[in-house]
Amino acid sequence: MALNTDPKKSLKNLETLLEETEKKLKELKEMQKAKEMKKETKEKLEQGIKKIEKLREELKGSLKKLTDFLKREK
Secondary structure, eight states, X not given: OOOOOOHHHHHHHHHHHHHHHHHHXXXXXXXXXXXXXXXXXXXXXXXHHHXXXXXXXXXXXXXXXXXXXXXXXX
């Protein structure tokens, strides 16, 4: 890059560079936020899966009790 001796052009170049830098920073912050949201979603899904697995085990137990009861009633 050649050294620009025109102060107006140098100022304009710096302003443009600042705008581009601010845009990139905004994009990076949005990406970071999306990544954090993805992590939170993953954690919520894992918690939901654990709850469903617990309910499944409870249902298996209830089904076994009901089956045993019905066998005794015959």
